[in-house]
Amino acid sequence: MKDVNGQILKILHEHNLKVTPQRKGILNYLMTHHNHPTVEMIRSNIVKDMSNLGTATVYNTLNTLVELGLVIEIQNGDGSTHYDYFAHPHFHMICTNCGKIDDVSFDGYMGEEKLLRENAEKETGYLTSKSHLEIYGICPNCQKKLRLNLINK
Amino acid sequence: MKDVNGQILKILHEHNLKVTPQRKGILNYLMTHHNHPTVEMIRSNIVKDMSNLGTATVYNTLNTLVELGLVIEIQNGDGSTHYDYFAHPHFHMICTNCGKIDDVSFDGYMGEEKLLRENAEKETGYLTSKSHLEIYGICPNCQKKLRLNLINK
DNA sequence: ATTTAAACGATAATCATTTTTAATTGGTTA
């Protein structure tokens, strides 16, 4: 098990961010949950422990973390932005039926990602830093449900 | 050169969509422009030719086209959604400095995309249909500007 | 030509996100 609190302090210090209960709470939530929360999910969860936490603060903190590359934004089509602590390179599978977002990585993904970026740089002259890949489909659970629906007709 | 109007009629008929001037206008705009317009860009451009066009109609039409897989949505971080007629598989380079979105494809990209999807299916049990790849970086133009800024300090 | 379901568009409503503003606080320095 890891010293999450120590990591959080290190992250904040490394980036010259003041250590506040709000930031610690938000980072802790992101690092210890592997869901893909919205702003409201984060806020309502933290409010339970902390006396109060403003919506704008959650937005500010998340935007800062996104700029630092520690957190990324994901859209699953429900209208609000979801966030993901991006410790390890991975991509997202998004179920077009239920909106679920899964993190996926496999051996060699980092290599493939790097190759794509290099090809793209050659092609366009961009200086690239990161990429987001989203693959859309039907999750196993929904496949089951959809099959049942067919039968029940 | 291609018979865009014929293509549009074919698309609408194939999907049992009524042929209306609004839909023809919106599809025509998307197919003949290679920018990545927002709803407002599309609307204001078409209003010049057509007596009128409601915002809701643009949204409705675009949502329909997205569901059909003919058009995709892209977020570049400026708050509004950009649209792209997705005739041929490609990915997007997004400049983190100016927000520009470039379409890119290179020989072999389709193969790499297919491979990624197959790996992902094996790993997760999803049944996949498509993917979106976004690569972030600094475009050549902004690289120049940023270099100049450095010198002028 | 008539009919009908689909599509349209003006407006209002909603929802996510940002800005504003004023008060508070972390962390540095004396």
Added chain:
DNA sequence: TAACCAATTAAAAATGATTATCGTTTAAAT
């Protein structure tokens, strides 16, 4: 330790994008 100050916070208001409503219009099937 005290005091300061810039950074941070949070409530409320503002903004901007998107969706819902609903009366009117229109495409296209009969």
